[in-house]
Amino acid sequence: MSVLVFVESRIGSIKKQSLEAVTYAKYIADNTSSDVKALIIGTISSEELSKLALYGASKIINVSSETWQKHDSRRYAQLVTEVAEKENCNVVLFAHSNMGKALAPRVAVRMKAGFVPNVLALPESNNPLILRKKSYNGAAFQKVKVNSSNAVLSINPNVCGLKESPVSVNVEKYEPTTPAPADTIIENVDVTTGKVILTEASIVVSGGRGMKSGENWKPIEELAEVLGAGLACSRPVSDEGWRSHEEHVGQTGKIIAPDLYIAIGISGAIQHIGGISGSKVIVAIDKDKDAPIFKYADYGIVGDAFEVLPRLIESAKKFKNS
Amino acid sequence: MKVLVCIGHVPDTTTKIRFDAEMKNLDKTGVQWVINPWDELALTRALELKEKSGGLIEKVSVITVGKADVEPTIRKALAIGADDAFRVDAEPLDSYTIAAQIANVAKTEAFDIVFAGIESSDFNSAAVGSMIAEFMDIPSVSAISFFDIENGKIIIKRDIDGGKETITINTPFVAIVQKGICINPRIAAMRGIMMARTKPIKVYTPVETEVLTELVGFEIPAPKAECKMIAPEDTDKLFELLHGEAKVI
Ligand SMILES: Cc1cc2nc3c(=O)[nH]c(=O)nc-3n(C[C@H](O)[C@H](O)[C@H](O)COP(=O)(O)OP(=O)(O)OC[C@H]3O[C@@H](n4cnc5c(N)ncnc54)[C@H](O)[C@@H]3O)c2cc1C
Ligand SMILES: Nc1ncnc2c1ncn2[C@@H]1O[C@H](COP(=O)(O)O)[C@@H](O)[C@H]1O
Numbered sequence: 324m325s326v327l328v329f330v331e332s333r334i335g336s337i338k339k340q341s342l343e344a345v346t347y348a349k350y351i352a353d354n355t356s357s358d359v360k361a362l363i364i365g366t367i368s369s370e371e372l373s374k375l376a377l378y379g380a381s382k383i384i385n386v387s388s389e390t391w392q393k394h395d396s397r398r399y400a401q402l403v404t405e406v407a408e409k410e411n412c413n414v415v416l417f418a419h420s421n422m423g424k425a426l427a428p429r430v431a432v433r434m435k436a437g438f439v440p441n442v443l444a445l446p447e448s449n450n451p452l453i454l455r456k457k458s459y460n461g462a463a464f465q466k467v468k469v470n471s472s473n474a475v476l477s478i479n480p481n482v483c484g485l486k487e488s489p490v491s492v493n494v495e496k497y498e499p500t501t502p503a504p505a506d507t508i509i510e511n512v513d514v515t516t517g518k519v520i521l522t523e524a525s526i527v528v529s530g531g532r533g534m535k536s537g538e539n540w541k542p543i544e545e546l547a548e549v550l551g552a553g554l555a556c557s558r559p560v561s562d563e564g565w566r567s568h569e570e571h572v573g574q575t576g577k578i579i580a581p582d583l584y585i586a587i588g589i590s591g592a593i594q595h596i597g598g599i600s601g602s603k604v605i606v607a608i609d610k611d612k613d614a615p616i617f618k619y620a621d622y623g624i625v626g627d628a629f630e631v632l633p634r635l636i637e638s639a640k641k642f643k644n645s
Numbered sequence: 646m647k648v649l650v651c652i653g654h655v656p657d658t659t660t661k662i663r664f665d666a667e668m669k670n671l672d673k674t675g676v677q678w679v680i681n682p683w684d685e686l687a688l689t690r691a692l693e694l695k696e697k698s699g700g701l702i703e704k705v706s707v708i709t710v711g712k713a714d715v716e717p718t719i720r721k722a723l724a725i726g727a728d729d730a731f732r733v734d735a736e737p738l739d740s741y742t743i744a745a746q747i748a749n750v751a752k753t754e755a756f757d758i759v760f761a762g763i764e765s766s767d768f769n770s771a772a773v774g775s776m777i778a779e780f781m782d783i784p785s786v787s788a789i790s791f792f793d794i795e796n797g798k799i800i801i802k803r804d805i806d807g808g809k810e811t812i813t814i815n816t817p818f819v820a821i822v823q824k825g826i827c828i829n830p831r832i833a834a835m836r837g838i839m840m841a842r843t844k845p846i847k848v849y850t851p852v853e854t855e856v857l858t859e860l861v862g863f864e865i866p867a868p869k870a871e872c873k874m875i876a877p878e879d880t881d882k883l884f885e886l887l888h889g890e891a892k893v894i
């Protein structure tokens with residue numbers, strides 16, 4: 324038996340969250356004397372594919388035919404199940420991303436597999452699998468035991484990080500027997516260019532109502548630029564139209580889990596925290612020393628954002644140049 | 646065309662989450678129950694579409710899997726404007742069993758579009774919508790931030806990692822929605838509340854399903870270590886710590 328990872332890529336490069344899923348899979352495999360296989364759709368260079376072996380995948384199944392490039396949840400789920408069967412995999416892992424959320428539940432039903440999504444920690448037990456997942460917007464972990472022989476999991480970012488575990492790899496080009504995607508007709512694709520993609524950013528700089536108005540965003544943008552960070556905001560900021568809805572994070576916005584989240588003028592309402600609590604490190608800047616955000620932050624600065632931001636930008640530049 | 650909207654019954658987001666002594670069940674004392682926020686948006690959009698569809702959408706129904714205690718939440722959805730409701734009389738144990746029950750009703754009652762929210766605020770599984778579609782073997786579209794019907798043609802925008810796709814699709818399918826689907830959720834008016842009292846709630850007995858996972862219990866995350874305070878004049882220090890101590894830059 325093997326562990327299969329569905330690996331995502333964008334413009335030919337493998338997503339970090341998928342490499343983390345491979346790391347997670349390798350952990351399960353090592354503890355159950357099995358191995359890790361990876362399924363990847365797209366035209367990917369062999370150099371890029373070798374990253375999968377670096378983190379422990381000893382077989383790569385690559386579907387590169389043009390007809391399979393467009394995302395279709397039903398057909399992709401059929402494909403994953405077909406490959407899991409062919410490769411004798413009883414555990415299938417996904418990144419808990421937009422794509423993972425669309426596919427993993429379907430694969431679980433097809434494989435009659437115990438499903439644990441939104442996994443937040445390494446397994447408590449490998450056989451049977453016992454896992455901690457998010458619940459109540461982060462207020463509690465649900466500890467779930469898989470009682471079936473098949474399991475499907477989707478893994479959050481920053482759960483186990485990346486751990487090298489090089490193995491030799493065998494790459495197989497695979498042409499699926501499942502009918503190719505056709506359920507949806509894609510009329511237009513609007514690709515975000517030139518900006519750091521918020522849900523994939525490893526650093527995010529975020530502003531709240533404390534910034535007073537949309538015109539005051541320049542220093543936030545500048546700090547993000549110096550750090551190569553994505554931009555986010557609290558809900559009132561997007562409701563007021565100060566920033567685009569695309570940047571709204573929280574329970575009713577995007578859910579993100581960067582390595583570093585810098586919150587500026589955000590009080591830390593529970594609904595906001597629900598969207599960012601998976602961040603590895605949280606920095607808060609707020610003029611109110613009693614703002615709830617400091618209960619969730621690792622590092623804090625009590626001060627006026629308009630005075631602290633220029634200094635932060637200078638320090639960030641200095642750090643980058645050092 | 647008949648539309649079914651999945652309605653989760655969840656604690657209000659400001660509720661303090663507590664469990665019983667065994668850490669097995671939510672302590673329900675004092676909990677305010679609400680419609681899962683995404684489902685409220687889905688219902689609002691479904692009603693808007695029905696109103697402008699010129700009869701194309703005949704009715705908008707809602708469904709909740711849960712015991713009788715969820716009925717006030719269902720009544721709320723009826724008061725907002727749903728035409729009728731289904732309740733599957735089963736404990737909502739996990740996404741798999743919830744989806745199996747909803748799929749059974751959707752199939753039996755021949756619904757053309759099933760709406761689900763992207764994530765519930767109790768289980769946070771982001772699973773039920775896609776699972777319903779797989780049980781029914783129909784397409785699903787996830788992360789929808791725009792949904793319209795023009796001259797009978799369905800137009801959807803969905804978020805893909807790094808952009809948006811505009812797509813068209815034929816019914817039946819499951820639409821999994823998120824922010825953007827409508828601006829503000831509709832609120833029940835007095836008239837709606839009165840009318841909701843007489844709208845039918847059809848109760849389904851659950852179908853048998855396999856139970857593939859088991860809840861061992863809940864755990865409260867360990868409190869975070871005290872926040873390290875840095876003087877506002879000393880921003881260099883912050884980057885030193887982020888680099889040397891936290892190792893995130
Ligand atoms: C169902 C529901 C869902 C919700 N979903 C979300 C969600 O997804 N995301 C979300 O963000 N919110 C959400 N909210 C709203 C949430 O409850 C809060 O109202 C919101 O997060 C507050 O945003 P804020 O922190 O920017 O503003 P505020 O709470 O007003 O905080 C502003 C902060 O800025 C500080 N400040 C002011 N001036 C300065 C200055 N010059 N320098 C430094 N600091 C300053 C203040 O001390 C304060 O702490 C939701 C609410 C509900 C009811
Ligand atoms: N008990 C339930 N009854 C009806 N619909 C539900 C139920 N639980 C979840 N859903 C639907 O499934 C969506 C996703 O929930 P989840 O998979 O738990 O994150 C919710 O937004 C609802 O639309």
